[in-house]
Every structure is written in C-alpha cells, then in structure tokens.
Amino acid sequence: MRCERCGKIVDKSYTNYNGRFFCPECAKELGLPDAATLASSAFRFLDDGLTSFFPLMREQLEFSPTRSQIKCPKCGTTLKEFEATGNLGCIECYNTFNESVMRLLMRLQADNHYRGRSPGIASEPMEDSKETKEIDAAEIGSNSESKEPEVSPAKEIAADENKLLKYSNADIGMLTNEDLNEAIKLAVAHEDYLLAAKFRDELRSREGV
Amino acid sequence: MKWYEENGENSDVILTSRVVVRRNIKGYSFPSKMDDSERETVQHLVTAKAEELGYEVKIEEPASNIPDALKKRGSDAMFQSSDEAIGAMINKINHLTFYGNIRGSNVKEMFTRVEKMVIDFERAFDMAYSERLGFLTAEPQNVGSGITVDIVVAIPGIVKSGTFPSLQKKLTVAEWRLKPYINQNSGIKRPETLFSLTNVATLGIGEDKLYERAITIINDIIKVERMCREAIYKKNRLVVEDQYYRGYGLLKFCRKIELPEALEVLGWIRFGLGLIDDKETGITLSVINEITEKLCKEYDLHPRSFNRHNEQRAAYIKEILERGE
Numbered sequence: 220m221r222c223e224r225c226g227k228i229v230d231k232s233y234t235n236y237n238g239r240f241f242c243p244e245c246a247k248e249l250g251l252p253d254a255a256t257l258a259s260s261a262f263r264f265l266d267d268g269l270t271s272f273f274p275l276m277r278e279q280l281e282f283s284p285t286r287s288q289i290k291c292p293k294c295g296t297t298l299k300e301f302e303a304t305g306n307l308g309c310i311e312c313y314n315t316f317n318e319s320v321m322r323l324l325m326r327l328q329a330d331n332h333y334r335g336r337s338p339g340i341a342s343e344p345m346e347d348s349k350e351t352k353e354i355d356a357a358e359i360g361s362n363s364e365s366k367e368p369e370v371s372p373a374k375e376i377a378a379d380e381n382k383l384l385k386y387s388n389a390d391i392g393m394l395t396n397e398d399l400n401e402a403i404k405l406a407v408a409h410e411d412y413l414l415a416a417k418f419r420d421e422l423r424s425r426e427g428v
Numbered sequence: 429m430k431w432y433e434e435n436g437e438n439s440d441v442i443l444t445s446r447v448v449v450r451r452n453i454k455g456y457s458f459p460s461k462m463d464d465s466e467r468e469t470v471q472h473l474v475t476a477k478a479e480e481l482g483y484e485v486k487i488e489e490p491a492s493n494i495p496d497a498l499k500k501r502g503s504d505a506m507f508q509s510s511d512e513a514i515g516a517m518i519n520k521i522n523h524l525t526f527y528g529n530i531r532g533s534n535v536k537e538m539f540t541r542v543e544k545m546v547i548d549f550e551r552a553f554d555m556a557y558s559e560r561l562g563f564l565t566a567e568p569q570n571v572g573s574g575i576t577v578d579i580v581v582a583i584p585g586i587v588k589s590g591t592f593p594s595l596q597k598k599l600t601v602a603e604w605r606l607k608p609y610i611n612q613n614s615g616i617k618r619p620e621t622l623f624s625l626t627n628v629a630t631l632g633i634g635e636d637k638l639y640e641r642a643i644t645i646i647n648d649i650i651k652v653e654r655m656c657r658e659a660i661y662k663k664n665r666l667v668v669e670d671q672y673y674r675g676y677g678l679l680k681f682c683r684k685i686e687l688p689e690a691l692e693v694l695g696w697i698r699f700g701l702g703l704i705d706d707k708e709t710g711i712t713l714s715v716i717n718e719i720t721e722k723l724c725k726e727y728d729l730h731p732r733s734f735n736r737h738n739e740q741r742a743a744y745i746k747e748i749l750e751r752g753e
Contacts, residue, residue, distance in 0.1 A: 294457045295461070304460070305567060305568075306458070306521065306566045306567055307458060307566055307567075307568060308457055308458055310452075310556050310564050313558070313561065313564060313568075324568065324569075324631065327628070328569075328629050330629070330632025331561075332561075332631060333558075333560060333562030333563075333573070333631055333632075334632055334634050335562055335572065335633070335634040335635050336634060336636075337557075338557050339547055339550040339551040341543065341547055342636040381594075384590070385590040385594075386590060388591075388593055389588065390587070390588040393663075393667060393668075394664075398663075
C-alpha cells in the first residue's frame with residue numbers, strides 16, 4: 220500500500236483516517252496520531268485531536284476549498300484547470316502542483332525517478348535484440364513440442380486451468396473435435412458446466428445431432 | 429522514396445511503428461499558456477535550427493476567411509526529413525513533438541535516426557529538464573523520457589488461439605499496453621485482430637532500455653503470431669481456408685461494409701496469406717496492408733462516426749483489390 224500524500228510504500232504502520240492511508244511521517248506532519256496510538260485510543264482522538272487536526276487538513280486535502288485555488292505564480296494555471304485538462308502551463312507548475320503531479324505519476328507509473336540520459340548526450344548504442352524471458356514465445360505458443368519435465372500435481376492443475384482458459388478464450392470455430400472433447404472434460408473437471416455445455420453444443424452441431 | 433511507400437519487414441504482423449519524443453525549451457511557457465510573442469520566438473528559433481540541419485520546414489498560416497474568434501493561435505509549423513519518416517511539430521502541446529515512422533518491424537534504424545535528431549536540438553537549446561523527473565513535458569504523464577512508442581500489430585493468430593490474455597498479462601508486466609485499434613463502443617462487437625501496442629513507463633527506464641525492450645517485444649510477437657497461425661492451420665485447415673476465401677469474396681463483392689467488420693475480414697485473409705497455396709484470388713500482402721491502412725486512417729479522422737459511409741468504404745476496398753490483382 221502507498222501513502223496517499225507522498226506515495227511512499229507503507230507497511231503495517233500506516234495511519235487510516237476516514238479511509239485515507241498515510242505513512243508515519245506524513246501522519247506526523249498532518250498532526251495525526253500514529254497508528255498504535257490511534258488504535259488504542261480511537262475515541263479519545265475524536266475528542267482531543269479534531270480541533271488541532273482539521274485546520275491543518277484543510278490545507279492539505281484534495282477537496283478543500285483553499286487547495287483548489289492554488290495558482291502557478293508564473294503562468295497563472297490553476298489546480299482546477301490542471302485537473303480538468305491534464306496539462307501544465309510551464310516548468311514552474313511542476314513545483315506548484317507537485318503533490319498532484321506526484322500522485323498522478325504514482326498511479327500511472329511504477330517509478331517516479333528518471334533513469335534516462337541527460338540532455339544532449341547519446342544513450343548507449345542498442346544491442347541486437349536478444350530473446351528475453353519477458354515474453355516467452357514457447358510458453359505462449361499453443362503447440363510447443365519441447366518435452367516437458369515431470370510435473371507436480373499442483374503444476375498439473377495449474378496447467379489444466381490454463382488450458383481450459385485458452386479453450387474458453389479461443390475462437391470456437393477454430394477448435395478441432397479433439398480439442399472440444401478435451402475442453403468438455405476439463406470444463407466438467409473444473410465444474411464449469413455452462414462452458415462444458417457450450418463446447419458440447421458446438422460438437423453436436425458439427426456432428427449434425 | 430517516402431517511408432509509407434516502402435513495404436517494411438514482417439508487415440504481415442507489424443504494420444507501422446511510430447515513436448514520439450516530447451521536448452520543451454527552458455524559459456518559455458508551454459504552448460497552452462504561451463503569448464503570441466513567445467510562440468513566434470520559439471517557432472523562429474526552432475525552424476532556423478531545423479533549416480540549418482537540412483530539414484524541410486513547413487509553415488501553414490491560419491486561413492484568412494475564418495472569424496478571429498475561431499482562429500487557431502499562431503501558425504502550424506513543422507519540419508521533416510525528405511523521406512517524411514522523421515520530423516517534428518512545433519508548438520503543439522509541447523514546444524517540440526519529434527516523431528519517427530516506419531513500416532514493418534525494422535524499428536532500430538528509426539529509433540537511431542530519431543534519437544540523433546532529438547540530440548541535435550538538445551545541444552542547440554537549453555531544454556526543460558530536472559535531474560529527478562527528466563525532461564519536463566506539458567502532460568505530466570509523459571514526463572521523464574517523454575517518449576511514446578506506438579506499434580500497430582495485426583495478430584489474428586494470437587486472438588483465435590486464445591493466447592491473447594496470456595500475452596496481455598506478460599506485456600503488462602513489461603509495462604506495455606496492448607489495446608484494440610478501434611474503440612467499438614456501440615453496435616455488434618466484432619472480434620479484434622488489430623491492436624495498438626504502446627509503452628506505459630516514461631520514468632524508471634532509460635531510452636536505450638525502452639528501445640531494446642520494444643525490439644524484443646516486436647520480435648517475440650512476430651514469432652508467437654506465426655507459431656499460432658501455423659498451429660491453427662495445421663489443426664484446422666478447412667476452417668482457415670474457408671474463412672480466407674469467404675473473406676475475399678465478402679470484400680470483393682459487398683456493397684456496404686462497416687469498419688469493424690472489414691477489419692475482422694481482413695484479419696481472416698491476413699491469417700491465411702502465406703499459409704494457403706492460393707492460385708485463385710491473386711491477393712497480396714501489400715494490398716491487404718493498403719486496405720488496412722486506409723481503414724485505420726478513416727478511423728483516425730472520424731473516431732466517433734466510423735460506421736457511416738459504409739457504401740463508399742465497400743467501393744474503395746473493391747477498387748484497391750482490383751488494382752492489386
């Protein structure tokens with residue numbers, strides 16, 4: 220899970236406030252009690268914490284009226300404008316709307332650090348493409364003829380499930396009668412009787428029954 | 429010769445590949461917030477450099493008969509190489525939107541050409557750049573490398589064999605996205621065979637790694653697609669041949685056809701091409717690609733109303749088929 224304010228990955232020590240999750244640092248900055256205190260004295264927090272907590276939160280939370288009035292001092296783009304169009308007006312906007320931009324990047328990308336080349340400097344020359352394990356052609360291809368090593372029962376079940384998934388996603392017209400018979404058996408074994416009936420009907424229609 | 433007149437390698441699976449690189453010059457607002465003088469200055473600086481580097485510069489002034497309120501701000505300016513394969517648009521969403529196009533799978537050469545062009549401009553101007561976020565773009569989702577690679581793939585074999593979900597899962601892990609070229613949001617949904625493959629990440633990965641990954645993915649998709657086509661044909665020859673000839677007949681003799689249906693039928697023909705020993709129709713891959721490209725262009729121009737003009741579509745498909753025979 221990630222902190223909703225800074226995007227840092229948080230483990231069990233998060234603070235949950237009204238369904239929003241914060242890391243210990245952000246919780247501290249916002250004036251929220253830490254997770255342990257919150258859990259042990261949830262009701263006391265409601266009494267004591269609210270008055271000091273809300274003015275702070277008003278500045279930080281997305282829905283607060285003051286926050287939507289944030290404006291870039293250089294180009295005049297407002298946060299509202301950015302959220303509506305998705306476009307920034309100048310470089311300074313990255314500082315002004317840093318929090319929103321970071322949140323967006325956290326949602327869309329796995330990383331928020333640039334790891335590419337510097338301006339004007341060429342990157343490493345590309346090597347000829349090697350076969351990587353990213354997309355394993357043999358695994359995806361339906362007719363791999365390589366000999367399989369002995370498989371454990373758990374692997375066999377997983378393989379059956381994959382096979383059934385493949386049959387259910389395939390263009391039914393492209394399946395042979397043998398495929399359909401196998402698909403029916405697999406579907407029945409996995410108690411997917413609707414799917415089994417679909418394959419059976421196709422087989423029957425081919426046999427003219 | 430223009431890039432689109434070439435046939436391209438492996439164009440039975442990879443139709444076109446496009447790379448877009450976004451850059452902005454430091455000291456100026458992004459185009460949406462530029463005033464007229466800033467717009468003119470940036471345009472002048474960039475076009476002067478482009479001419480110096482030997483590119484053809486094109487500037488299109490807004491038409492004079494359009495009322496001022498409807499007029500676009502500033503002129504449309506761009507530059508490109510003589511084969512039109514690489515170039516850049518000036519002051520669109522970003523100051524510079526570099527692009528490179530190629531038919532087929534030979535993307536390595538195109539990446540190298542585009543990178544060289546981008547570096548030439550990076551050396552000439554101080555670009556908007558931050559050590560942490562990389563190249564700063566007007567759309568924050570592209571910040572970092574500012575690069576989008578977009579590859580149009582035709583994969584009827586992968587779809588028909590049922591291996592598509594597994595491929596999609598693996599691409600997601602590699603931070604790439606495979607989405608249908610056409611957004612069929614209404615009417616009867618036709619099976620998709622034409623997809624757009626794009627990278628998701630612009631942060632956390634360097635340009636060299638991104639390009640290498642693109643090449644690997646392209647090669648693997650070609651390999652898997654061919655394996656699937658051959659496997660299905662070996663297993664179910666009659667159905668493949670039936671769909672191939674049926675598809676040809678439909679395209680040749682229909683009087684009106686919807687765009688998704690035309691693409692589906694083209695997928696049947698593409699599937700059988702090269703596998704079936706066809707001595708009857710005289711249909712070739714370049715004809716199939718020409719029709720596919722025309723359909724894609726039609727969709728790109730009218731993405732919301734692509735199901736109109738069904739009669740005109742049938743007529744031009746017939747015309748291309750007859751010309752190719």
